[in-house]
Amino acid sequence: MDPLHYRAFTTPSGGGNPAGVVLDASGMTDTEMQEIATDLGYSETAFLVPVDGADYRIRYFSPLAEVDFCGHATVASAVALADRDGTASDYVFRANVGPIPVQVRSTERGYAATLQSVVPSASDLEELPELLRVLGWDRDDLAPDLPPGVAFAGLSHPVLWAATRARLADLAYDFAAMKDLMITRGWGTVSLLYRASPDVIHARNAFAVGGVVEDPATGAAAAALGGFLRAHGLLPADGRFTVMQGEDMGQPCRIEVDASGEGGVRVSGTAAPIPRA
Numbered sequence: 001m002d003p004l005h006y007r008a009f010t011t012p013s014g015g016g017n018p019a020g021v022v023l024d025a026s027g028m029t030d031t032e033m034q035e036i037a038t039d040l041g042y043s044e045t046a047f048l049v050p051v052d053g054a055d056y057r058i059r060y061f062s063p064l065a066e067v068d069f070c071g072h073a074t075v076a077s078a079v080a081l082a083d084r085d086g087t088a089s090d091y092v093f094r095a096n097v098g099p100i101p102v103q104v105r106s107t108e109r110g111y112a113a114t115l116q117s118v119v120p121s122a123s124d125l126e127e128l129p130e131l132l133r134v135l136g137w138d139r140d141d142l143a144p145d146l147p148p149g150v151a152f153a154g155l156s157h158p159v160l161w162a163a164t165r166a167r168l169a170d171l172a173y174d175f176a177a178m179k180d181l182m183i184t185r186g187w188g189t190v191s192l193l194y195r196a197s198p199d200v201i202h203a204r205n206a207f208a209v210g211g212v213v214e215d216p217a218t219g220a221a222a223a224a225l226g227g228f229l230r231a232h233g234l235l236p237a238d239g240r241f242t243v244m245q246g247e248d249m250g251q252p253c254r255i256e257v258d259a260s261g262e263g264g265v266r267v268s269g270t271a272a273p274i275p276r277a
Contacts, residue, residue, distance in 0.1 A: 003036055003045060005276060006076035008253075009217040009245070009269035012109065015252035017217035018274060019076040020045030023084065025059075030066070037061035043207060043215045046073035048081075051094065058093040058100075062210035067188070068096040069154035071115060071219015071255075071267055078102040078113040079271035097154035107270060114268040115219065120153040120227020120259075127185060131158060134177045135192075135206075141167050146195060147232055151224035153265055155188030157205075159228055161195060168194040169248050171204055171214065179208035191221045198236045201225070203245040216246035217253030219267045226259030226267075235259055 004023065007016025020040045025033065025047035037045040041063055049057040058077065060070040074093060081104075082088050088104040088111060102115045125131070125148045132139065137160070142148065146161035162168040171192070182190070189205040196202060203225075205218040215221075222243045229235045239260025246253040258266040 003040060004080050005274040006080055006271050007274055008072035008076040008079070008271040009219065009255050010109070010272055011252050011254045013252070015246060016271065017072040017215065017246065017251065017253055018042045019070075019073040021073070021077050021080045022047045023077075023080060025049050033059065033061050034066070038063045043210055043212055044070040044073040046070065046077045048077055048093075054089055054091045056091060056093050058095050060095070062207075064209070064211040067155075067210065069100070069188070069220050071221075071223060072217050072269075074100060074102060074115050075113040075219060075269050076271045078104050078115075079111040082111045083273065095154070109270050110272055112268060112270045114266050115223075116264040116266050117153040117220075117223035117227075119263055120151065120224055120230070120265055122152070122228045122231035123150045125149050125158050127158070127181070130181065131160070131190070134181055135173045137167075143195070146234070149228060151191065151221070151228035153220065153224035153227050155220050155224065156186060157189050157191045157221045157224045158187060159191045159193065159225065161193050165194050165196070165202060168192055168202060168204060171206075171248065173206060175208050175213065178206055182209040189215055189218050189221050191218070191225060193225070199241040201241060201243050202247065203243050204248060205245065214249065216249055216251040217255060217269075218245065219255060219269070222255045222257050223265040223267045226257045226265035230259045
């Protein structure tokens with residue numbers, strides 16, 4: 001039951017978002033899972049229960065509560081399984097939101113994993129004035145040519161586009177008010193974005209509902225963003241783009257997104273163990 005410690009969505013120079021991984025949580029209670037996640041303090045810890053072969057039940061806990069889907073902990077879990085078994089394999093993780101197929105492959109930087117989300121959707125953001133107030137943003141802080149909205153790919157994420165990279169870098173919101181708003185609306189994270197080019201997007205994801213100011217890398221939000229861009233006709237021609245996240249936290253992360261075609265969005269990244277003293 002001892003958790004493994006991994007960083008997911010790493011860059012060639014390091015970085016990545018830490019996640020706890022328990023590869024066999026058979027017999028563990030919800031309380032025990034929550035206690036481990038709280039003690040670790042990572043934005044999420046994943047708990048796997050073997051079902052059959054490469055088929056696993058997976059649950060995710062933040063320091064405060066269970067989360068129905070988490071991208072970076074999914075990538076970390078798949079790579080941890082490959083590390084344990086010494087081979088790249090395909091898995092099916094059965095999350096609260098439904099089955100999440102994951103493919104692991106070998107790269108020059110170790111194992112990388114690609115998850116496929118549930119079918120995404122996009123909707124209007126009716127709470128825009130309230131969200132701007134909580135963030136301390138004005139409408140002039142928003143990019144005029146990109147639509148706000150709500151993106152979904154297992155979890156719901158409000159999407160706001162900053163007019164400048166400097167606006168995105170200056171994050172100081174009302175934590176208590178944001179947490180209350182996220183709980184009331186059922187949001188997973190709040191995606192704050194700057195589009196540097198059609199295929200490069202800088203992101204920060206407020207995660208007050210999970211007990212932390214922001215998440216260094218949010219694969220679930222990246223998948224939802226892929227569906228959101230697809231729905232609004234804003235994808236590059238090949239349907240692929242890169243999300244750069246965690247830069248303003250000193251934890252750079254790189255998330256590769258493929259929203260081409262139809263159905264679930266594919267999210268890829270590398271992961272590696274965190275050395276323990």
